Amino acid sequence: MEEIKQRQSRFINLVNLLATDVFRYAFWLCGDREIAADLVQETFTRAWEALHQLIDDKAAKNWLFTIVRRENARRYERYQPDQERVELDEIAANGNYDTSTEAFVLRRALAKLPQIYREPLVLQVIGGYSIEEIAQQLGLSTGAVMTRLHRARQKLRHALQGTE
Amino acid sequence: MNCQQFQQRCTLEPACQEPAFLAHQQTCPNCAHFAQELAQFEASLHTALQITVPADLTKRILAQPANQPTITPSGRRFHWQLAASLLLAMSLSLSGLWWWSSSHTQPLEQQLMLYLAQEPKAFLTTQQVSLTELHQMFNAIGAKLVGEIGTVSFCKVLKLNGYTSAHLVLVENNQPINILLIRNSSIRQAEKLSYKNLQGILLPIQQGNIALVATSTESLQEIALRLQRVIKWI
Ligand SMILES: [Zn+2]
Numbered sequence: 407m408e409e410i411k412q413r414q415s416r417f418i419n420l421v422n423l424l425a426t427d428v429f430r431y432a433f434w435l436c437g438d439r440e441i442a443a444d445l446v447q448e449t450f451t452r453a454w455e456a457l458h459q460l461i462d463d464k465a466a467k468n469w470l471f472t473i474v475r476r477e478n479a480r481r482y483e484r485y486q487p488d489q490e491r492v493e494l495d496e497i498a499a500n501g502n503y504d505t506s507t508e509a510f511v512l513r514r515a516l517a518k519l520p521q522i523y524r525e526p527l528v529l530q531v532i533g534g535y536s537i538e539e540i541a542q543q544l545g546l547s548t549g550a551v552m553t554r555l556h557r558a559r560q561k562l563r564h565a566l567q568g569t570e
Numbered sequence: 571m572n573c574q575q576f577q578q579r580c581t582l583e584p585a586c587q588e589p590a591f592l593a594h595q596q597t598c599p600n601c602a603h604f605a606q607e608l609a610q611f612e613a614s615l616h617t618a619l620q621i622t623v624p625a626d627l628t629k630r631i632l633a634q635p636a637n638q639p640t641i642t643p644s645g646r647r648f649h650w651q652l653a654a655s656l657l658l659a660m661s662l663s664l665s666g667l668w669w670w671s672s673s674h675t676q677p678l679e680q681q682l683m684l685y686l687a688q689e690p691k692a693f694l695t696t697q698q699v700s701l702t703e704l705h706q707m708f709n710a711i712g713a714k715l716v717g718e719i720g721t722v723s724f725c726k727v728l729k730l731n732g733y734t735s736a737h738l739v740l741v742e743n744n745q746p747i748n749i750l751l752i753r754n755s756s757i758r759q760a761e762k763l764s765y766k767n768l769q770g771i772l773l774p775i776q777q778g779n780i781a782l783v784a785t786s787t788e789s790l791q792e793i794a795l796r797l798q799r800v801i802k803w804i
Binding site: 418421422425426429430433434439443446447450458508509510512513516527528530531532534536537552555556559562563566 | 582585611615618623624
């Protein structure tokens, strides 16, 4: 029973520490709050089951992000959603921020950004990963990651300047 | 690092922490200004990405064992569901059915199901039991393993109604199947077992009985046959 208790408290720590980041990453991957919440649940279920495989808790974020990405890919295999989309209305309806700010414009621009540009950017800004780490996570060369990050920011800047 | 390299890097990775990058920023006012302007954009970007998280997110994750959403029934989800139902069974046994365990005259079948209901750990363990441990367990009940048994995630020796028994959890298609080998017990007729959402079969074997319990009886019969081929009594 002691073993189970330890496992539980370790799990609760992970949830408290990382659920927010995992949710945000999931949201920008799938573009839907409900699906993101499901992905997070699914991810933490997997995490609970495989907790013994996580040797160092410092690697937990990496590990959870990998699970989210895999679960999201599985979802694509199952349902073949029409296209990647971040629901603009949903973003707009998801208050708690001032629509006059840059954040609003940026969110719309982020939603329109193709997944291949958005994902490395989210990993960098939300995940706090270096270019090398993103390359590793996504199985890309560092050169490819740099190009995508550059394009992503360029598109967002244009959006802010109203040139796109 | 020169100015061009710095600015290139800064555009790609504004939060770069490399010593050469930081050193240039500190010594070049031009690039420091460049970085500062970018920092504003980065701050906005950061805010934009930080969408609101559902207020009950953490609560929902932690309530998961008892409150599993059912988007896709998959084998791996099984552990949670079963664990939850077992916890429920346990609490019931503690309130209304307490007499079950206190009585020694209870039929073996009931003892067996009650034991399973009180051993949720068996369903939560996902680590594979080593062959050495398995051999030790079989040895302890006077049996030996003579062939391939499959993936076992839990094993334990116990007394059931006074009979030396072994409990193992076999993982078949991601589903845990509880196996109980009860030595020298004398139920001579195959029986169906059922308790809450657990179902199983109890079969007479040469040296006692074997019980197989899961959430459905599907394929239990075949597994029983397979087990009897690889387990020999000493
Ligand atoms: Zn410079």
